[in-house]
Amino acid sequence: NIPISKIIKDQFMKGIILRPGQILSMEDTRNIASQYGWEIELIQEDEINPFERLVESYQNAYREGTRLVQRPPVVTVMGHVDHGKTTLLDRIRKAKVAEGEIGGITQSIGAYQVEIRGKKITFIDTPGHEAFTEMRARGAQATDIVVLVVAADDGVMPQTIEAYNHAKTANVPIIVAINKIDKPNANIDLTKQQLASKLGLVPEDWGGDTVTVPVSAKTGKGVEDVLEMILLVSEVADIKCIPQGHARGIIIDSKLDKAMGPLATLVVKDGVLKVGDYVVAGSSAGRVKALINENGKRIKEAHPSDPVQIIGFDEVPDVHSIVYVVDDLDTSRALSQYSKGQLQKEKSVTNRRHVRLEEFLSMTGESNEKKDLKLILKADSFGAVEALKQAMSKLENTDVRIEVVHSGIGSINSSDVMLASASDAVIMGFKVKPDAQARHQADVEGVQIKVYDIIFNLIDDLKKALEGLLEPEE
Numbered sequence: 001n002i003p004i005s006k007i008i009k010d011q012f013m014k015g016i017i018l019r020p021g022q023i024l025s026m027e028d029t030r031n032i033a034s035q036y037g038w039e040i041e042l043i044q045e046d047e048i049n050p051f052e053r054l055v056e057s058y059q060n061a062y063r064e065g066t067r068l069v070q071r072p073p074v075v076t077v078m079g080h081v082d083h084g085k086t087t088l089l090d091r092i093r094k095a096k097v098a099e100g101e102i103g104g105i106t107q108s109i110g111a112y113q114v115e116i117r118g119k120k121i122t123f124i125d126t127p128g129h130e131a132f133t134e135m136r137a138r139g140a141q142a143t144d145i146v147v148l149v150v151a152a153d154d155g156v157m158p159q160t161i162e163a164y165n166h167a168k169t170a171n172v173p174i175i176v177a178i179n180k181i182d183k184p185n186a187n188i189d190l191t192k193q194q195l196a197s198k199l200g201l202v203p204e205d206w207g208g209d210t211v212t213v214p215v216s217a218k219t220g221k222g223v224e225d226v227l228e229m230i231l232l233v234s235e236v237a238d239i240k241c242i243p244q245g246h247a248r249g250i251i252i253d254s255k256l257d258k259a260m261g262p263l264a265t266l267v268v269k270d271g272v273l274k275v276g277d278y279v280v281a282g283s284s285a286g287r288v289k290a291l292i293n294e295n296g297k298r299i300k301e302a303h304p305s306d307p308v309q310i311i312g313f314d315e316v317p318d319v320h321s322i323v324y325v326v327d328d329l330d331t332s333r334a335l336s337q338y339s340k341g342q343l344q345k346e347k348s349v350t351n352r353r354h355v356r357l358e359e360f361l362s363m364t365g366e367s368n369e370k371k372d373l374k375l376i377l378k379a380d381s382f383g384a385v386e387a388l389k390q391a392m393s394k395l396e397n398t399d400v401r402i403e404v405v406h407s408g409i410g411s412i413n414s415s416d417v418m419l420a421s422a423s424d425a426v427i428m429g430f431k432v433k434p435d436a437q438a439r440h441q442a443d444v445e446g447v448q449i450k451v452y453d454i455i456f457n458l459i460d461d462l463k464k465a466l467e468g469l470l471e472p473e474e
């Protein structure tokens with residue numbers, strides 16, 4: 001928790017010049033750590049997570065930046081139920097795939113790619129923000145841009161807000177598609193007003209910086225504009241990849257097929273994935289027997305941002321796990337074995353991976369920076385949410401800040417838990433409870449949920465947490 005800039009500065013004051021990325025001797029490391037009250041323990045080589053070594057080479061390439069090139073954007077469509085996500089995705093696919101693809105659309109593999117004036121866009125065709133956030137909770141971000149669909153006859157609704165908060169915490173650019181403009185009761189201005197007042201998304205034509213596109217997924221009007229805007233936003237967002245070398249990607253869909261065995265769809269993030277490559281994804285290993293694109297065609301290789309189905313895993317890999325290409329079968333087996341071992345270890349110890357109120361102060365460590373307690377707040381009424389936020393803001397002081405990542409009305413659901421997991425937040429409920437799925441998910445993710453019936457108790461617990469005085473639960 002000590003910023004690297006501080007360490008460099010402190011050492012500089014002692015006459016020692018360090019550079020970021022420099023490798024230190026064990027002795028120097030011990031020395032520096034002890035100045036901040038820490039001891040260093042040397043762990044054996046075989047205790048090091050072998051995946052970390054794998055990740056490192058990619059990270060280095062990104063840090064250097066010299067080998068990086070632009071890649072097509074990967075887009076997720078989110079929004080309130082029935083606002084037209086599926087219709088929009090179908091419309092885009094039909095409009096763009098039909099040409100040249102005799103036989104038309106085959107079965108969905110979970111994502112597809114379209115091309116506009118020679119530029120590609122990949123759409124993840126399982127709409128919904130839970131999948132989106134679950135991916136992030138696992139450290140994998142597949143999405144570069146979010147298209148937030150809002151029906152112009154219905155306006156900003158609870159799941160619009162939820163989806164927005166998910167996209168916002170992921171720091172992903174948002175394009176708003178104002179849908180159903182063909183309907184007689186569509187009200188584009190009112191929708192824009194709500195975007196501005198409820199989400200703080202001020203449309204560009206109102207002087208803000210939110211790209212909004214009026215569209216009818218039903219008639220197709222405006223669909224081209226959505227695609228153009230995606231290309232525009234992606235140019236600004238500077239979406240890059242390592243174009244060559246061993247591929248890695250994110251699994252967005254997987255299943256067991258009776259005839260073909262385990263199937264997994266991934267979106268390639270870096271490198272080139274080829275038939276014959278040895279792969280590992282969590283605890284599944286294998287060799288790529290075949291690659292199938294979204295039109296059901298067998299292809300020889302897949303490039304960054306391409307969605308592709310892999311045949312060849314020895315078991316069905318987890319959705320949202322990361323696939324790595326490795327040198328040989330032994331490496332892929334060794335890595336998958338390591339993952340299996342880790343999974344078992346995780347099951348045997350109670351996993352507390354996320355911040356808890358009782359430990360908030362000690363977990364954030366001894367840095368001089370302002371500490372942020374992240375919360376997700378659910379209550380039974382809008383008034384209660386507002387009252388709680390008000391009361392919370394009074395608890396903040398120069399050392400700590402309370403950040404309400406998301407607030408809403410209604411019971412605590414699994415989407416709240418996934419958001420808490422991804423953003424390392426505690427969930428607080430006032431006069432609402434988690435549903436069964438959320439409770440289970442919270443156990444799995446190690447997310448803390450605290451529920452209250454009395455405002456005073458909730459605020460009092462928060463106050464104690466900020467002072468480090470809250471007693472752990474039994």
Ligand code: GDP
Nearest residue numbers: 080081082083084085086087179180216217218
């Ligand atoms: P999702 O739940 O967000 O995926 O919504 P769907 O795509 O399933 O759409 C919900 C309903 O709205 C369906 O009956 C669609 O036919 C209808 N719908 C979607 N887009 C439009 C549109 O642009 N105009 C009109 N009139 N209806 C639409």
